[in-house]
Amino acid sequence: MRTYRSNLPDIMADLSDRQKYGAQRFVRNLWQARWLLAATFVALFAVQWFAELPVVVMPAAVAALLLVAGIAGGATDEDGERKAGAEAGGLQSLSAENLAAAVTDPLIVFDDSASVIHANAAALAAFGDLRPGMSLQLKFRAPEMQALIDAALTGNGSQSADFIDKLPVERVYRVTASAVGHGSRLHVLLFKDQSEARRIDRMRADFIANASHEMRTPLASIAGFIETLRGPARNDPAAREQFLQIMQNQTGRMARLIDDMLSLSRLEMKPYLKPGTEVDLRQVIESVVDSLAPLARENGLVIERDFADGPLLVPGDRDELHQVFENLLENACKYGQDGERVVVSIARSDKAPQPGIEVTVRDFGPGIAEEHIPRVTERFYRIDSETVQSRKGTGLGLAIVKHILTRHHGRLSIRSELGKGAAFTVHLPAN
Structure with missing residues (x-):
């Protein structure tokens, strides 16, 4: 050893x-x-x-x-x-170019002179011309972008800012600027699109504001009548009966509003409809017509049928499609009673890009002005008319129709002319 x-x-x-x-x-x-x-x-x-x-x-x-x-x-x-x-x-x-191409968000690499070194495909699609050597400070002139680029060049670490690109359509980005490695003298801008999140937040805020407004009106009315009944109308039977009837109508309106809001909320959380279940539109619409026949008679209307022959099958959910046609026919009975009739028609369509079935509910009432047609499917949108305001409605019915049809890959088209009624057509794919 x-x-x-x-x-x-x-x-x-x-x-x-x-x-x-x-x-x-x-x-x-x-x-x-x-x-x-x-x-x-x-x-x-x-x-x-x-x-x-x-x-x-x-x-x-x-x-x-x-x-x-x-x-x-x-x-x-x-x-x-x-x-x-x-x-x-x-x-x-792996090259830096390949790594940048794998990023789905817009990404721009630039040097210490704020000149573009490389822009991935997402950045080119979002911002157009970004050729190497171009000055970023000339491309993005917004003050927040200028400050973000200056902060990146001075080596202040990773910085973030919100940037709104208004052309060709308004887009909101959360932009992050950071250095690439240590001593490379290169920097990167990463754009995270926040447009959809901002739109949803705005819709949520508008929905809460509109719902609060719609609920406040009947609540204020009920509170006023209660105060009157406890005071001046305490011993007036006729006034008491009248006020109680109004209070009942207002509570019914609030109940319908809550039901519609819950229905709309459930629809927004559901994914697109999976294919596989077929529904016979003839049976669905026959059921809707039968259930609303008393309302039509009360308003002095006759419901006419015009159905195509043979089976009328579409993929879909029976209950949701029933809700679609119930809303459309109920609106026709409420707002078209001056025309004395409502026509419900079903027809096959071979129009491109996909064949399907069209269901039209037409009334012959006062009609809808052209400027209101694009907005009638918005939540809580109601036409400022004495005739319309006097009808019982929540302003959510057509919004619910639109959401259900979107889940069914369908669409709603509206044709109307003042004094000649309105026609609401549902287009559903046959397969």
Whole structure:
């Protein structure tokens, strides 16, 4: 052993680098497995003692253990190094341009002079011309973008700001500027589109404001009548009966408003309708006509049918489609009673791009002015007319119709002329 130790430096010097590394790794593996080897030696001595094995078995067993530990450890190290080398090689083979192309958000790389080095496809699609060498400060003139680029160039770390691009359509972005690595003198702008989130937030705020307004009116009316009944009209039976009837109507209106808001909220949370279930529109509309016949008679109307022959099948949800045609026919009965009749027709359509079935509910009442037609499907939108305001409605019926048809990949078209009624046509795909 003393001779081996004294000659170890000379022996190591004669070895190649790979042999040196293998020897060092072998020794390291033995050192890491010292406790396991010690336990194994004890076990072997115990086996020899009790089993009375020949003494020559011990050196052979020890040599085998040393060899197995070194080989196993070497294989493990070799596998780990091979894996790490493959991963490093794979990352090094990726170019910055390929990485930028894999980012779905607009991304622009620029240098210390604020000149464009590279823009990915998303940035070109969003902002147009971004050729290399172009000045970012001339491309983005908004004060918030100028401040963001200046902060990035002065090395103040990662910075963020909101940027509104108004052309060709208004888009809202959350822009982050940061340095690329250390000492590269390159910087990156990443644009995160927030337009849809802002639109949803605005819709939510408008919805709450409109709902609060619609609820406040009947509540104020009820509170006023209660105060009157407890005061001046306390002993007036006729006034009491009249006020109680108005209060009942107002509570009914609030109940309908709450039901419509809940229905609309449930529809907005549902995904698009999955194909597979077929609905016979003839049966659905017959059921709707029968259920609204009393309302039509009350308003002095006759509901006429004009249905195509044969089965009228479309993919869809029966209950939701029933709600669509119930809303449309109920509106026709409420707002078209001056025309004395309502016509419900079903026809097949072979128009491009997809054949389908068209259901039209037409009334012959006062009609809708042209400027109101694009907005009648908005939530709480109601035409400012004494005739319309006098009808019982929440302003959510057509919004519900629009959402259901969107889930069914359908659409609603409206034709109207003042004094000649209105026609609401539902277009549904046949397959």
